[in-house]
Amino acid sequence: MVTVADVRTRVSSFAGAQVGxxxxxxxxxxxxxxxxxxxxxxxxxxxxxxxxxxxxxxxxEDGLEVVAWVDNTDARLSVLMKTxxxxxxxxCASLVSEYRGANWMERECFDMFGIRFEGHPDLRxxxxxxxxxGHPLLKSYDVDTPYPPYR
Amino acid sequence: xxxxxxxxxKTELDYxxxxxxxxxxxxxxxxAHGVFRAxxxxxxxxxxxxxxxxGYLHRCHEKLAETLAYVQYPSIASxxxxxxxxxxxxxxxxxxxxxxxxDVPRRADYLRVxxxxxxxxxxxxxxxxxxxxxxxxxxxxxxxxxxxxxxxxELVLDLFEKLTGARLLYGFHQVGxxxxxxxxxxAADCRQTIDLIEAxxxxxxxxxxxxxxxxxxxxxxxxxxxxxxxxxxxxxxLLRASGVDFDLRRDLPYSVYPDFQxxxxxxxxxxxxxxxxVRMVEFRESISIVRQILDGLPEGPIxxxxxxxxxxxxxxxxxxxxxxxxxxxxxxGCYLIADGGPRPxxxxxxxxxxxxxxxxxxxxxxxxxxxxxAIMGSVDPVFGEVDR
Numbered sequence: 001m002v003t004v005a006d007v008r009t010r011v012s013s014f015a016g017a018q019v020g021x022x023x024x025x026x027x028x029x030x031x032x033x034x035x036x037x038x039x040x041x042x043x044x045x046x047x048x049x050x051x052x053x054x055x056x057x058x059x060x061e062d063g064l065e066v067v068a069w070v071d072n073t074d075a076r077l078s079v080l081m082k083t084x085x086x087x088x089x090x091x092c093a094s095l096v097s098e099y100r101g102a103n104w105m106e107r108e109c110f111d112m113f114g115i116r117f118e119g120h121p122d123l124r125x126x127x128x129x130x131x132x133x134g135h136p137l138l139k140s141y142d143v144d145t146p147y148p149p150y151r
Numbered sequence: 152x153x154x155x156x157x158x159x160x161k162t163e164l165d166y167x168x169x170x171x172x173x174x175x176x177x178x179x180x181x182x183a184h185g186v187f188r189a190x191x192x193x194x195x196x197x198x199x200x201x202x203x204x205x206g207y208l209h210r211c212h213e214k215l216a217e218t219l220a221y222v223q224y225p226s227i228a229s230x231x232x233x234x235x236x237x238x239x240x241x242x243x244x245x246x247x248x249x250x251x252x253x254d255v256p257r258r259a260d261y262l263r264v265x266x267x268x269x270x271x272x273x274x275x276x277x278x279x280x281x282x283x284x285x286x287x288x289x290x291x292x293x294x295x296x297x298x299x300x301x302x303x304x305e306l307v308l309d310l311f312e313k314l315t316g317a318r319l320l321y322g323f324h325q326v327g328x329x330x331x332x333x334x335x336x337x338a339a340d341c342r343q344t345i346d347l348i349e350a351x352x353x354x355x356x357x358x359x360x361x362x363x364x365x366x367x368x369x370x371x372x373x374x375x376x377x378x379x380x381x382x383x384x385x386x387x388x389l390l391r392a393s394g395v396d397f398d399l400r401r402d403l404p405y406s407v408y409p410d411f412q413x414x415x416x417x418x419x420x421x422x423x424x425x426x427x428x429v430r431m432v433e434f435r436e437s438i439s440i441v442r443q444i445l446d447g448l449p450e451g452p453i454x455x456x457x458x459x460x461x462x463x464x465x466x467x468x469x470x471x472x473x474x475x476x477x478x479x480x481x482x483x484g485c486y487l488i489a490d491g492g493p494r495p496x497x498x499x500x501x502x503x504x505x506x507x508x509x510x511x512x513x514x515x516x517x518x519x520x521x522x523x524x525a526i527m528g529s530v531d532p533v534f535g536e537v538d539r
Contacts, residue, residue, distance in 0.1 A: 024403075025473070050397070051384040052475075053506070055499040057488060067486070069473060073381065073397040080473065101384035104509040112213070127206035127538055136214055143218055 002046050002075045010041055025069065025078035032083050035066070036093040036119075039081070043098050048072045048079055051099035054106065056113045058139045063087040064113060068095065068102075085115070094119035112137035171199065174520075178207045182285040182524045185534035189511070189523065196519045201512045205505075208538040216498035221247045221465040226322035228485075231500060232536040233320060234277055237263075237270040238478035239536075240324040243498075245405065246487035247326045250470040258451040259328035260407040265444045266314070266323060267476070268437040269307055269341075272348060274479035275430050275437075276304040279355065282528030286368055296358060303351055306344045313337060326465045328454025338445050345438045352434055359427075369423035373514050373526035376421060383513070384506040387481025388433065389530060392418045392425035399477040411443050423529040463493035473501075480504050480531055502536030 004023050011017050011026075014034050020027030030038050042048040050071040057065045068081045085092055094117035095102040106117045107126040114135035117123060125132060134141055177188040186207035192200035212231060216224055228243040229236030241263055248255060255263075280300030308318040315321045315331050323329055359365045375385070380393040390397060398415040400408045416432035418425035456465060467489040475484040481503030490496040507530050515523055 049378070049381040050395075051382055052482065053384070053484065053486070053499065053501040055486060057497045069486075073395055073402075076402050078403070098382075099384070100379065100382045100513070101506055101509055104505065125206075127209040129206070136211055143214060 002072055002077065004077065007042075007046055007077065007079065010046060011038070014038060014041075023077075025080040027080045027082065029082045029084070032085055032089075032092060035081075035083050036095060036098070039068070039070075039095050039098045042070055042079060042081075046072065047074060048077070051095075051101040051105075052078075054095070054102055054109065056109045056115055056137075058113065058137065059084075060139050061087070063089060064115060066092050066109065066115065068105075070099070090114055091116050091118060093117070096120055111135070114138065176523065178204075182527065184281065184285075184527055184532055185537075187508075187527075187532070187534060187537075191520065191523065193520065196521075198515050198518055198520060198523060201515045201523075203508060203511050205508065205534070205537050208534045210539065212500055212539040213498055216495055216500075218494065220462045220493040221326050221467060221495070222459050222462060222493075225324050225326070226320070228500075229320045229322065230535055231502060231539055232478060232480065232483060232504070232533050234533045235270050235274040235479045236320050237266040237323060238476050238483055240321070241267060241406075242474055242476045242483050242485040243487075244324045244326050245474040245476070246472050246485040246498075247465070247467050247489070247495075249472045249474055250487065250489050251326075251465075251467040253327050254455055255328055255406075256452045256455055257407070257449045259453045259455075261444055261448050262329050262333065262453065263324065264406055264408065264411070265441060265448075266311070266321075268440045268444070269310060271437045271479045272345070272434060272441075273304045273307040273311075275434055276300045276307070276348075278430065278479070278528075278531045280304075282525075282531070283359070283365075285524050285528045286365070296355065299351070299355065303348050306347065310337070310341055310344055313340065325454060325456070325459065327456030328452070330454070332453050333448075338448075341441065341445060345441055349435065349438050352431065356431065366424065368522075368525050369427060369529070372423045372518065372522050373529060374421045375510060375514055379510065379513055380421070383510045385481065385510050386503055386506065387477065387479070388426055388429045389481065389507055389510075391416060392429045393421040394419040399475055399482060403475070405474065405476065410447075411440050413437075413440050423525055426529045466491065466493050467495070475501070478503055480533065480536065481507060483536070500536075500539050502539060504530075504532040504534070504536040505539075508532050508537055 007026055011028055016031045018029040048070040050073050052069040054068040064085045066083050071078050092115055106120050109115050110123050111125040111127050172193045174191045178186040188204040190202040191198050225240045229240045232239045280297040284297035312318050315323045375393045377394045380390050396417045413436045416429045418428055469491050471488040473486040475482050483503050484501035486499040487495055488497040
C-alpha cells in the first residue's frame, strides 16, 4: 500500500518541487515543465488513478496557476498538484494522455481562463458559446461586461 | 486504450453501402434530463460518435461566488445540484468553516447528515422515476413508475417543507451550523415517512427486477470499465457499480459520518443494471442512517454563528481548502481560496455530473439510439451541476 512517505520520496526527485506540510492533501507545487512528468509518476508508479478535478486561479500580477487533484482510492490518499505558469504565460502541458477526465476539465480552463493546453486533441470552448469573446474567470474580466444579446 | 485519446471515438463497423447520419438530440428533448445536446453520428441505428455539447445552463457560479459573501452564497450553492440541494450547500459551508476553523455544534452536524441522507432518498426517487419513464413502454407504461416515485419524493419534500419552509432549494446550511431547528413532531413524521418509503421500495423492485424488458434494456448496456471510471473521475454510484470500493462518507469521512454504521454497495459489472442495484441498496442504507440519527440526536445549539445581521459578518482568513461531500450523484466538491475578506478569492465548484457526463463519449459508441436514453438515465446528470 502506498504511503505518504513514498509520495514525498518520489516527488523530491523532481527539481524545484515543494511539498506542503499536511498529509491530506499532499500539496505539491511544481514547475510547469514537470507538470506532465509528475502526473505520469503519480498515476503509473504511485497508483493515483482517480482524477477528481483540474482548475486554474488568476493571481493577477503573479500570473495564472493551474491546480489538479488526484486520489489513490486504495490507499485513501489525496494529492493537490499546483503549478504557477509565470507572468503573462498562458500555455500549459495537457494531462489528457494520463487522465482521460482532464479532457473536459482542460476545455473548461481554456474557456474560462484562456489557458492553451499543449497536446489536447480538441481544445474548444465547453460552457460558453463558440463565438464568445473573452475569458470570464480572469480577474480582468468585469462581472458586468455587456455582451450583445443577439448574434 | 492509452494511445489515442479523443472524445470523438470512431468505431469501424462493417456496414457496406451505408451513409452516416448526424443527428441532434437535445437540448430540448424529453429524455435529455435537462438541457443537454448530444450530436450523434449514426450508422443505421448504431451510434458511432457522440459529441456532448453542454453549457446551456451556465450561469458562472464561480464568478458569482467571488462577488457574494460567505453568508450570501449558500443559498446560491443549492442551485447547482438543484435536485440534491442539501449536499450542494454542505460542500460550500464546510469549505469556509474548514479554512476559518469554525466549530460546528454536534446537533447541527447531526441535522446536516439527516437532511443529506433524506435528500439522497428523494434524489434517488427522482432518478428511478425519470429513468424508468424514459425507458417507457413496458416499464409501467411510461408514467406509472414515475408517478409512484414522485409520490414518495413528495413525502420527503413535505418533511423538508416542515423543516425549512422550502421544497426544493432550501438555504438551510449557513457557515457555523444550520439555520432551522426541527419542529415539534418532526421525528415522528420522519419515521413514518421512511417506513412507508422502505415498504414501497419492495413494490418497485417487484415491478422491475423480474421484468424481462427491464433486464434486456439494462443488462450489458453502457459498461464502464474500472480503469475508465477512475481516470475520468466519475464518482458515486457510477464508480461503485464499476467495481471501485470508494465512498467519501466512509473513506474520507467528514461531518459526523464516523458515528454511523452503513454498508457501501459495490457491483463489478459496470452496466446500467449494476448502477440500478447500487442505488437501490443506497436507498435502504440512507434510511438506516436516518433512523440512527433520529435515535441519537443530541441537544444543543444549531449554529456557532447565529444571528446573521451583516453581509460582511463572516470573514475567512487567508487559506485554501477542498471539501468534498458524497452527494447522490457522486463527489461534489468546493475548492475555496480565501483572502481574509468577506468574499472568496476563488471558488471552483466540482460538480459530480460534469465528470460523470464526460464518460459518455467513451461508452455510448457501439450502442443503439435507444440505449443512449437508458445510459443517460442511469448516469443521472443534473445540469445545474454540469454547467454551473
